Amino acid sequence: GAVVSQHPSRVICKSGTSVKIECRSLDFQATTMFWYRQFPKKSLMLMATSNEGSKATYEQGVEKDKFLINHASLTLSTLTVTSAHPEDSSFYICSVQRETGEEQYFGPGTRLTVT
Amino acid sequence: AQSVTQLGSHVSVSEGALVLLRCNYSSSVPPYLFWYVQYPNQGLQLLLKYTSAATLVKGINGFEAEFKKSETSFHLTKPSAHMSDAAEYFCAVSRDYSSASKIIFGSGTRLSIRP
Numbered sequence: 001g002a003v004v005s006q007h008p009s010r011v012i013c014k015s016g017t018s019v020k021i022e023c024r025s026l027d028f029q030a031t032t033m034f035w036y037r038q039f040p041k042k043s044l045m046l047m048a049t050s051n052e053g054s055k056a057t058y059e060q061g062v063e064k065d066k067f068l069i070n071h072a073s074l075t076l077s078t079l080t081v082t083s084a085h086p087e088d089s090s091f092y093i094c095s096v097q098r099e100t101g102e103e104q105y106f107g108p109g110t111r112l113t114v115t
Numbered sequence: 116a117q118s119v120t121q122l123g124s125h126v127s128v129s130e131g132a133l134v135l136l137r138c139n140y141s142s143s144v145p146p147y148l149f150w151y152v153q154y155p156n157q158g159l160q161l162l163l164k165y166t167s168a169a170t171l172v173k174g175i176n177g178f179e180a181e182f183k184k185s186e187t188s189f190h191l192t193k194p195s196a197h198m199s200d201a202a203e204y205f206c207a208v209s210r211d212y213s214s215a216s217k218i219i220f221g222s223g224t225r226l227s228i229r230p
Contacts, residue, residue, distance in 0.1 A: 042223070043220040044220045046218070093158050106159040109156070109157065
């Protein structure tokens with residue numbers, strides 16, 4: 001069965017609004033969660049790494065004030081795209097890691113369309 | 116720094132034919148290497164991984180990959196293609212499994228299967 005879930009699977013929002021994407025680890029408590037962004041016909045780009053109870057570490061070029069990450073518990077991380085614009089339209093994928101030294105399990109992704 | 120290069124953004128083979136997807140890596144340390152598959156509008160599924168044990172790695176769905184240090188390659192193969200193999204395939208590299216290590220993805224290869 002699925003190890004990681006994401007909600008919603010797809011969302012359409014108007015420009016200027018904010019949208020929240022949830023990532024849940026279903027099978028285990030995840031010490032680390034990762035957020036990726038995938039542009040059409042492109043590879044995955046790591047946006048940020050988050051550990052429960054601490055601030056996320058953002059990759060170079062990713063605006064932390066625009067992409068708010070909250071790792072509220074060992075099974076839930078949220079990504080909020082604030083003041084979304086059409087260029088934020090993308091496929092967002094999260095992954096979870098049980099412990100340091102273990103592999104990442106990827107979620108099914110969330111397709112965001114900003115009109 | 117680590118990187119992966121996937122040769123060929125699109126590969127098309129006939130059903131029953133050999134599948135060969137090429138991946139070359141660059142790493143200053145012994146790498147961990149992965150192949151992931153992504154079906155349309157879905158997240159990534161791990162096909163197989165190399166973690167410095169056997170150089171020939173067998174994965175799911177009949178796929179396998181061989182780590183060749185001399186060629187810095189980790190090509191993915193399957194003896195006989197099936198229609199259900201049509202998907203996007205990503206090669207990836209990491210230093211290890213720790214939470215501090217990022218997974219660096221290649222640009223992906225879209226595999227099409229001809230009836």
